[in-house]
Amino acid sequence: MRTDYCGELNKDNIDQTVELCGWVNRRRDHGGVIFLDMRDKRGIAQVVINPEHKKTFEIAEGVRSEFVLKITGKVIARGEGLINPKLATGEIEVVADEIEILNTSKPIPFQIDSTDTSEEVRLKYRYLDLRRDEMQQRLRLRSKVTHFMREFMDNNDFLDIETPFLTKATPEGARDYLVPSRTHPGEFFALPQSPQLFKQLLMMSGFERYYQIVKCFRDEDLRADRQPEFTQLDVETSFMDEDEIMAMMEEMTRGMFKSVIDVDLPAEFPTITYADAMSLYGVDRPDMRISMQITDMDELMQGVDFKVFSGPANDVESRVAALRVPGGATISRKNIDKYTKYVSIYGAKGLAYIKLNEDGPASPILKFLGDDVTAKVIEMTGAQTGDIIFFGADKTKIVNEALGNLREQLAKDLDLFDKQWAPIWVVDFPMFDVDGDGSLNAIHHPFTAPSVDAKTLESTADTALSRAYDLVINGSEVGGGSIRIHQVEMQQTVLKLLGISDDEAKDKFGFLLDALEYGCPPHGGMAFGLDRLVMIMTGTDSIREVIAFPKTQTAACLLTNAPASVPRKVLRELSVKVSLPEKD
């Protein structure tokens, strides 16, 4: 049917008779001569129809955008001055002998080559949106990424093993997507939030190295970088410690960036502790393309006669910190107000600042701080004339989130990125975080090994560190993993600390606890968020741009109109009764 791809024709094809199949990207009718831009998955080529071919010409007159055609014709060189440098195939064109209309097309709802169609329309007609070159490129890149991953894992003796989608609900973590069981009335499967327990069991089964590129499901609210179903490269290995696992995953990441987008990531990724990341960058996923750091001011501000600062400085649960912004003195009053509003979404009640103008420091708070403290602030932050220093003073969590996010926002607004690519490992995460009521939650997941023995863990649970690690690239968490607990006593201790009773543990994880007792090897692993990775590699700002059929923010599909109601009969078979909340 086809001898060549439109997008691949070049001068070497001159004088050849070719058969092309594809879509009409554009038609230009000059009355006497008609041009068709034919598009296929490799690109576009111009087809010329001359009126001498009467029948062919008549067909071409009736052709419209997005008709599917088979063209038979001869490749010729374009004449002097007719070459189109904007087109990869612009040096040649195809003179049509025959046109076969393989299918017609209604006028389409938006132009394939327009770039400003609203996302709502694009998602409704996703199959048309995906015809766009941009989308074709992104999904092609995604395929190259998964291909590289599979090749790398295979070369390193990892086995691709599938795990079930119909599985059991987990007691903590994200909300589960549930599937009613017909054969067990009143009972439900849960779709996996990740294959975590299965991949650990595979280690206990002696496969030693497992991987899978697999969908995970979490029924939580969506974001630009979060979909309810998303894809992970899931990896688990026995008999490797965290340094070995990180080194191997780093090698894969480096190779992937080189091979897929020709980017050289550093020969060794830097490592930062969670505590340092929070203190210096305010977030656990620092964007290391930005050199700005947060400077701690607790000690300096403890004695100042300014309660807004001295209060938090003297409170262990609070913090005073400063962010020096190079060249920031030009930020207008209006924009400072904008940033004040910006940090307020993280709970900050204000945004104090000092501008370093030519004629010295300027700020509404100078009179409270005094000259000595002001000078110290300038010294500690390394600020220079022309800079601005922003302050956060509040609960530590609020200060970190406010200044951490402000840092990234300022970098965007003032273009303060000094690298294009900045991977970093974040390590030494705490085991638990402490709730308001004093109860503990797993920071990673309940199967993560602590860096101390069970006995020590019990006495120092609130400060204990885990053997977890995250890979962050350009401020985006693209992967994370840990060494797992492989001894039943430790697992029981952790579950106990999390407030899970023996009975509940037995009910939910009995199979895991049993398996741990039959010769479980030390093991650990990692999972990469494929969608986020591809989002970063394609330079897009939403994972919807790298997913063929994504959901909207309300977790609906505009193409299929899922989710949808089902007939009563179907519900009865499943023993499911719908009861909607009353509306007033």
Add this chain to the structure above:
RNA sequence: GGAGCGGUAGCUCAGCUGGUUAGAGUGCCUGCCUGUCACGCAGGACGUCGCGGGUUCAAAUCCCGUCCGCUCCGCCA
């Protein structure tokens, strides 16, 4: 659950201090055109102003509610 922005022609948008017939570009249709490549020229058709209610002599415009899309907070072990 909450905050903000948006919804007007197939598409992208203007109009929104209430006022007569709701516009532009593009697409579509018709005609003309033999070298265009975002072809050009001329003409034409196309509107549930998201939906429901209210205020008013009069609502795309003001008010209330609601639905949808996007960004964010909460949430996401």
